[in-house]
Amino acid sequence: METIVKYIWMIPAAPLLAAGAGALLPGGRRRLGAGLAVGAISVSFLLSCAAFAATLGGGRAASHFRWFDFGATSVQLGWVLDPLGAVMAVMVTLASLLIFIYSLGYMAGDGNFTRFFCFMSLFAAAMLGLVLANSLLLFFISWELVGLASYLLIGFWFQKPAAAAAARKAFITTRIGDLGFLVGMLALYSKTGTLLFYDSGHGCLDENFVGGLVVSTAIGLLIFCGAIGKSGQFPLHVWLPDAMEGPTPVSALIHAATMVAAGVFLVARVYPLMTPHALQVVTWVGALTAVFAAAIAVAQNDIKRILAYSTISQLGYMMMGLGAGGVAVGMFHLTTHAFFKALLFLGAGSVIHGCRGEQDIRKMGGLRKRMPLTFAAYAAGMMALCGVPLFFSGFWSKDAILDAAHHWRFSQAPFYLGLLGAFLTAFYMTRQVCAVFFGKPAPGDAERAHESPPVMTAPLLILAVLAVGAGFFGTPAWPWFQKYLEGGKAGFDLSKLLDGSALTVMLLSSALVAVGIVWSGWVYGRAARETDPLEKAQPALFACLRQKFFVDEFYAATVIRLTGAFAMFCDWLDRVVLDGAVRALCWLAVGLARLNRNVDESVVNGGFDAGTETVRGSGEWMSRFQNGQTQRYLRVIGLAFCGLLVLLLWGASWF
Amino acid sequence: MTTPLAHYLILAALLFGVGLAGALARRNAILVLVGLELMFNAANLNFIAFWRFGPRPEALTGLMFVLFSIAIGAAEAAIGLALVIAIYRHRRTAQVDRFDSLKG
Numbered sequence: 001m002e003t004i005v006k007y008i009w010m011i012p013a014a015p016l017l018a019a020g021a022g023a024l025l026p027g028g029r030r031r032l033g034a035g036l037a038v039g040a041i042s043v044s045f046l047l048s049c050a051a052f053a054a055t056l057g058g059g060r061a062a063s064h065f066r067w068f069d070f071g072a073t074s075v076q077l078g079w080v081l082d083p084l085g086a087v088m089a090v091m092v093t094l095a096s097l098l099i100f101i102y103s104l105g106y107m108a109g110d111g112n113f114t115r116f117f118c119f120m121s122l123f124a125a126a127m128l129g130l131v132l133a134n135s136l137l138l139f140f141i142s143w144e145l146v147g148l149a150s151y152l153l154i155g156f157w158f159q160k161p162a163a164a165a166a167a168r169k170a171f172i173t174t175r176i177g178d179l180g181f182l183v184g185m186l187a188l189y190s191k192t193g194t195l196l197f198y199d200s201g202h203g204c205l206d207e208n209f210v211g212g213l214v215v216s217t218a219i220g221l222l223i224f225c226g227a228i229g230k231s232g233q234f235p236l237h238v239w240l241p242d243a244m245e246g247p248t249p250v251s252a253l254i255h256a257a258t259m260v261a262a263g264v265f266l267v268a269r270v271y272p273l274m275t276p277h278a279l280q281v282v283t284w285v286g287a288l289t290a291v292f293a294a295a296i297a298v299a300q301n302d303i304k305r306i307l308a309y310s311t312i313s314q315l316g317y318m319m320m321g322l323g324a325g326g327v328a329v330g331m332f333h334l335t336t337h338a339f340f341k342a343l344l345f346l347g348a349g350s351v352i353h354g355c356r357g358e359q360d361i362r363k364m365g366g367l368r369k370r371m372p373l374t375f376a377a378y379a380a381g382m383m384a385l386c387g388v389p390l391f392f393s394g395f396w397s398k399d400a401i402l403d404a405a406h407h408w409r410f411s412q413a414p415f416y417l418g419l420l421g422a423f424l425t426a427f428y429m430t431r432q433v434c435a436v437f438f439g440k441p442a443p444g445d446a447e448r449a450h451e452s453p454p455v456m457t458a459p460l461l462i463l464a465v466l467a468v469g470a471g472f473f474g475t476p477a478w479p480w481f482q483k484y485l486e487g488g489k490a491g492f493d494l495s496k497l498l499d500g501s502a503l504t505v506m507l508l509s510s511a512l513v514a515v516g517i518v519w520s521g522w523v524y525g526r527a528a529r530e531t532d533p534l535e536k537a538q539p540a541l542f543a544c545l546r547q548k549f550f551v552d553e554f555y556a557a558t559v560i561r562l563t564g565a566f567a568m569f570c571d572w573l574d575r576v577v578l579d580g581a582v583r584a585l586c587w588l589a590v591g592l593a594r595l596n597r598n599v600d601e602s603v604v605n606g607g608f609d610a611g612t613e614t615v616r617g618s619g620e621w622m623s624r625f626q627n628g629q630t631q632r633y634l635r636v637i638g639l640a641f642c643g644l645l646v647l648l649l650w651g652a653s654w655f
Numbered sequence: 656m657t658t659p660l661a662h663y664l665i666l667a668a669l670l671f672g673v674g675l676a677g678a679l680a681r682r683n684a685i686l687v688l689v690g691l692e693l694m695f696n697a698a699n700l701n702f703i704a705f706w707r708f709g710p711r712p713e714a715l716t717g718l719m720f721v722l723f724s725i726a727i728g729a730a731e732a733a734i735g736l737a738l739v740i741a742i743y744r745h746r747r748t749a750q751v752d753r754f755d756s757l758k759g
Contacts (some may be wrong), residue, residue: 628755631687635679 022118033114184222220278220468231263248349256342286319294424299545325404388491389471393471426516671697
């Protein structure tokens with residue numbers, strides 16, 4: 001373990017190198033560019049597996065190096081290998097690898113194929129750097145790189161104005177959260193003097209260190225701000241649905257492995273810094289987000305937008321699990337969710353691909369027969385997301401969260417909110433599956449839909465297996481995952497399943513999920529396609545949900561307008577006050593220059609002009625004597641001679 | 656019985672005056688040259704007269720001087736005439752007052 005941590009930097013370095021090399025490749029080298037990306041992520045996956053194997057026995061190893069000094073203190077960066085990071089690295093690399101392979105088929109027709117894989121590699125590299133960082137600073141650097149890569153990929157089709165706007169929105173919205181993160185990081189540094197997580201007793205997360213430190217709730221909450229932005233928690237969730245403008249593999253990567261998982265992972269990583277008060281906030285934010293986003297998802301019509309809101313909702317569950325239950329509960333749902341959400345997004349991508357770019361579920365239908373493989377995989381993902389009992393991973397991970405919420409000592413409200421969310425999840429997912437795969441195909445592209453190529457369906461099937469199977473690693477009967485993260489051995493004990501409160505929660509959530517699926521199937525299974533039955537029953541509520549509770553409009557009316565007004569004020573300040581001052585200075589300078597010129601021209605030049613004029617005039621006057629008339633010269637000489645003669649003969653007396 | 660020196664000098668002065676008047680007044684370049692030649696010979700006459708009435712007339716110094724002077728005068732007249740002809744060819748005139756290019 002100590003040796004492997006020395007080489008752990010190669011996990012993020014491989015895709016980073018692939019991204020760098022891909023950026024230098026000419027656009028035509030499609031096979032080479034894609035091969036580099038897939039090869040690099042495969043290398044990372046194998047290395048992650050090796051690292052994962054090394055952590056199976058528990059424990060933690062860290063290595064760090066000095067980046068630079070300022071004054072007496074030095075800034076250190078480093079890598080850490082522990083169960084939390086290792087499981088995350090395996091999950092990220094595996095999901096990325098499958099998504100990369102899928103992209104080979106999905107993006108085959110795109111002109112910027114090489115650029116796409118370059119950005120995807122950068123995305124994966126940044127996320128892996130974040131996962132394995134042993135310093136909050138390195139974490140933050142990777143965090144921002146993740147933000148950059150998401151910006152580049154959401155705006156990958158930047159010629160579409162909506163995509164460009166979505167990329168900007170994602171970047172700016174997460175930046176608001178990042179500001180909190182940055183401030184929290186600085187506050188932490190000023191209090192502890194180190195940003196290293198683990199440093200043999202001196203890191204800010206080491207147990208005895210934290211014990212001696214007065215950890216303030218404010219620091220935890222500030223860092224949580226970053227997680228709110230990145231993981232799309234209310235109220236900074238607005239960017240995530242708009243991020244659907246990017247290519248579907250990007251959405252899958254953002255929602256499964258990289259971007260939004262980063263926020264949850266951040267909270268899990270700095271968990272020792274979170275005071276009980278901070279965790280209470282985390283729980284409440286998570287619970288509210290879970291229900292809020294699930295409700296919105298009920299009324300959406302874009303296949304990817306439904307999934308986006310479902311992700312927000314599931315991220316809320318993760319936060320709730322972290323807050324109420326602990327690292328293992330939240331991380332377990334993060335892992336299972338990564339697999340089934342990647343599956344759902346790739347399935348949606350396959351559907352969109354088959355329907356030639358159509359994303360509106362009202363214009364699909366009946367695809368079950370035309371795309372059987374996609375349907376099978378999608379159904380597995382949908383049931384995992386809904387939490388269909390016993391055989392699907394989502395059931396076990398969501399149940400662990402609900403169970404934790406049930407035992408939360410502060411309030412029972414998050415538990416009931418979670419149950420409501422579970423019901424809504426089952427409802428909207430069934431609605432979506434009914435609209436897309438069942439019924440009669442809508443006229444148009446859906447009638448001519450075709451199954452996707454094997455390069456796309458193969459990752460789907462692998463993910464489907466994972467989406468089903470991942471849950472068995474964390475059941476109450478065999479809590480291997482939880483014990484792995486927390487340290488300790490997991491024993492197999494079936495009787496835990498029948499433990500009183502756990503069983504109650506399980507039965508309750510299963511019943512709600514069943515009600516949701518059956519009710520939704522009953523309503524939407526036979527509905528006419530044009531109008532939503534819910535819209536007929538509750539037009540006002542439905543409109544409110546369709547408009548996403550008017551959060552975007554609210555922001556437009558308040559924050560954005562305020563910012564706009566402030567910008568106008570700044571503009572005015574710039575134009576009138578600052579420019580005015582500058583202009584006044586300019587006028588002063590110009591006036592001085594004019595004066596200078598006048599003095600120069602009239603006084604200095606005038607004197608010289610007068611002097612030269614005199615010289616010229618006298619020269620002209622003198623030149624009249626030399627007229628070229630030889631006889632006249634002679635005459636002058638003669639007269640002068642006569643004059644000289646007279647002077648010599650008689651002039652002596654004059655002197 | 657011999658003519659006194661003053662007569663020679665008066666003759667030379669008259670000759671010089673005539674030459675000077677000719678050189679100053681005539682327009683024709685040839686005639687200006689003739690005037691110059693007259694003044695020249697007036698000077699030669701003075702040389703001879705002063706030599707003849709000088710302290711040692713038996714040495715032929717004055718005569719030699721004048722012979723040289725006449726030879727140089729002949730050469731100078733030749734140069735003058737050549738110049739006149741060259742100018743005439745160039746400007747198609749021998750009028751001295753038209754030769755006014757020697758000025759600044």
